[in-house]
Amino acid sequence: MKNYLLFLFLIPTMVFSNSNNTAYLYAVSEYLNESLEAWSQSVNHDVWDDLLQKHVSEHGHVNYEGFKTDEDKLQDYLNVLKTHAPSESWTKNEKLAYWINAYNAFTVKLILDNYPVKSIKDIKNPWDQEFIIIANKTYSLGDIEHKILRKMNEPRIHFAINCASYSCPNLLNVAYKADTLDNQLDVAARHFVNDTSKNTISKDAVEISKIFDWFSGDFKSYGSIIDFLNSYSTIKINANAKVKYKDYNWSLNK
Known part of the structure; x- marks a missing residue:
């Protein structure tokens, strides 16, 4: 440019x-x-895809030691993101895929820069650090999540972005891509809702992730939280089921 x-x-x-x-x-x-x-043109995410397949298990466990050996390759991908910000000509899915991948890749970068750590919360102000520079603009992880992704009116992003913690949705071991994004987000939402380590669901009571509490307003397009859960749960939940929220485990997702 x-x-x-x-x-x-x-x-x-x-x-x-x-x-x-x-x-x-x-x-x-x-x-x-x-x-x-x-x-x-939208960004090619193949480098990030290769890194994820190499260092993230199918269950979302991240090999940060392995990522350490590929820091140069990760930096190459981050440099591509830094110099190829989304333009107005991009589709919504291209923008979503870009910012989801950016959030996840820069989160891995933050962990590696402070490794070894037992939790992302051991890092000072992890979501407020303005360490991300894209097209000469400075961002924090919080900026990407709250000022960009959440404003795109796609609640399923909450099951795609990963905060490097056990209770977070799994880090997908492939990159998000525009042409497969809708299916990827559906799979991520379905997997998270039915993951018994994240949510306990029965017909008359649910004990669910605090993600549904913290971001309850983002799911209003589905109706209630129960309505959203029923869109993906393998167990049909009664509309008047009791709702509790689980404690959040911030241990590193390794």
Whole structure:
């Protein structure tokens, strides 16, 4: 994008100093079109996908020691995110996939930078640290979650973003991608709701994750919390079932 702006600035000088203006302008136009097309394209998440498949189990256990050996590769992916912020031309799913992957990848980065730790809460202000720079803007993990993802009106993001803790939804061992995102979010929600280590569900009573308490307003599009649970639970819950919330285990998800 910087090259694009530089060309816009230099075009007048170039045109008047070049004897073959028509051919030169055509070449410049082609370059600018290619630059704009590249800038507007969504990010390829294959590097992150490879890292997840290598260092995260199918049950969401993260091998942070393994990630340590691939810190350079992780940084390469983060650098791609930093220089390829979502543009207005991206679809909603492209933006969602980008920000979900960014949240998860930068969370892993935060853990690695402070490793070894027993919990993300051992790190000072983990969700308020403004250590993420994307397109010259500074973000914290909290900014990505609350100011970007939650404002996109997709409550299933709560089962896709991972806070490096045991009670969090599992870190998926593949990257989120726009063309498969809806199915991936459905699978993540269904897996979380029916995970008995996260939620205890019966017909007349449920003891569920505090995620449903902390972010209750995000699920209103489904009706009540019970309505949302019934969209994914293998056990049908009565509308007047008693609701309790489980204690949250912040131990590292390793």
